[in-house]
Amino acid sequence: MKPLSILVSAALLGSASLATLPAQAALPGNVAGQEMPSLAPMLEQVTPAVVSINVAGTHVSRQRIPDAFRFFFGPNAPQEQTREQPFEGLGSGVIIDAKNGYVVTNNHVVDEADKIEVSLTDGRTFKAKKIGADKDVDIALLQIEADGLTQIQQADSDELRVGDFAVAIGNPLGLGQTVTSGIVSALGRSDLQVENLENFIQTDAAINRGNSGGALVNLRGELIGINTAIIGPNGGNIGIGFAIPVNMMKNLVKQIVDHGEVRRGYLGIMGGELTHELAKAMGYKSGQGAFVSQVLEDSAADKAGIKAGDIVTHIDGKAVKSFGELRAKVATLGEGAKVKLGLVRDGDEKTVTVTLTGQSDAKEAAGEALHPRLDGAEFENDSKGIKVTKVAERSPAAYTGLEQGDIIVGVNRQRVKTVKDLEKILDSNGDGGVLALNIIRGRTSLYLVIR
Incomplete structure (x- = not known):
């Protein structure tokens, strides 16, 4: 490879002859002893915190037998038909608490699994226990009993910007731990019909089947999201992947640890996305925000003074891009959380403090x-x-x-x-x-x- 290095260097140096080149010609980036730029030092610290997950179980499906067919089986005929189908699957996870052995993954990776095994990069494998989950956001918390674990550091996902570099780590297609890189392509993606509560980070870092539950990190090796879904033909990567913001994950994990379940926060408004035409009609210059069409009586929003026709522009000082983003953030903050909402009403900016009620208070019937x-x-x-x-x-x-x-x-x-x-x-x-x-x-x- 040395002659190739010399030829490339000669081409870059222009008129320099091969005879006058130093014995160890250097490529750009290694001039004067400088090391080549590399993600390797960061990844060496981070990858031990990303694990592979193998699951096995039995999927039970139930199908109602139509009354016309039940007639042929007599008065004691069953009302439904039950089928059991064994399954195996794989995915990825992230160690977020080494002391307690907490591992975060996607709920769809471990849902209905009877057996969950977590494999570390050092070759060790442990049985895992499912502590809790949120199906609407697709987050699950597992626990393993192990020493010498490495936990990942967590960033503030609200500080992300489009164009920030991002690195995806996981176990795609069962190949073993794999690293891909890209950028943050978009923020606050919703209405994808992937999950019930959506506020995704979009990235072009390659994500494939098996990456689910893995880590999306920044160049400091801090966790910014949990890889969850892709858009692509036949499930293949085309550079459109989605991750759950780490701030949403942190809120849900805290509720699961504190209460053994997710206690959904509830604001008590109905509304939709703020289109350009609607913003113009309401005298609002920006096209970002969440439009409030109705405030439910005696709800948290009602008690805070929010009114129909308001446009929610900020939550805790962070800009709100869409109604879907507001809905997802409020729902994952948890019961009893206090949030400050920035509003625009009749062209005037206002700030209100809301104490979110619980999901049980939101159940109407x-x-x-x-x-x-x-x-x-x-x-x-x-x-x-x-x-x-x-x-x-x-x-x-x-x-x-x-x-x-x-x-x-x-x-x-x-x-x-x-x-x-x-x-x-x-x-x-x-x-x-x-x-x-x-x-x-x-x-x-x-x-x-x-x-």
């Missing part, structure tokens, strides 16, 4: 109180409609076909926005009428018929 066939489900108002927050197994609501996370947006071709809207329609329908619920499930719109 149980399914049993609404309709016998909705027994076992719980509902709450959501910015998009009526969210199904829980469906008990083998309940009438489950047999109807409702699933946790469904959003009810219409009943019998009538638009519904709140549980009270649903109650009014059900009351007017009586006991014997057919109900057609218009459901948004992920990216799919469907109807469930209740008889």
Whole structure:
């Protein structure tokens, strides 16, 4: 390789002849003994904190047997068919607390897993226990019992800027620990229909299957996000990857550690994205912010003095780009958190302090109180409609076909926005009428018929 080094150097030096070059010609970046720029020193400190995760379990699926088919099996026929399918999977994780053995990953990596193993870069493997999770954000907290762990340092993801360098570390396609680099391509990405609560960092650092739950770090080796999803044909990388901001992860982990569960913060507003036309109509010059179309009575927002028509521009001094970002940040802050919201009202800037209520305070009704066939489900108002927050197994609501996370947006071709809207329609329908619920499930719109 030495002759190649000399030729390249000669080309760069212009008129210098090969005969007059020093015996050890140096490439640019190694002039006068300087080392080549490299991420290696940083990665040597960080990569021991990124782990591989292997899981195994049994996926149980239930399908309701239509009444017409149950007739052939007699009066004791089952109402549903159950199927069990074994599965194995892999992903990545990040050690955030070496003393307590806490490892963060994506919930979808370990969801329904009966066996979870964490493998370190030094070759050791440990069984892991799932401490808690948040399916809406796709974060799970694991714990292992091990000595000599390396934990990662965490940055302030609210300080990120588009164009900052980013490095993704994980276990793509089961190849083993792999490092890719890129930049922060965008911030505050939402409405991707990947998770229920979205406020993603977008990066062009290559992320592939198996990277889920791995680390996205800055050039100081500080964690800025948890790699979660990609957009690409057949699941391949095309330079559009998404990570959950580390600040959201920290809030959720604290709740899981303190309470054993996530206690969702609730503001009590409905609204949407601030379009250019809407901003102009409201006399607001910027196109960024969250528009408030309704404030729910006796909610945290109502008590703080927020009004319909307000535009939320900041949360705790940080700019709010969209309604989706506001919703995700508020939800992950947790019950009882105090936040300062910057508002624009009639062209004037205001700041209000809000004490967030808990998710239990946001639940408007149980399914049993609404309709016998909705027994076992719980509902709450959501910015998009009526969210199904829980469906008990083998309940009438489950047999109807409702699933946790469904959003009810219409009943019998009538638009519904709140549980009270649903109650009014059900009351007017009586006991014997057919109900057609218009459901948004992920990216799919469907109807469930209740008889």
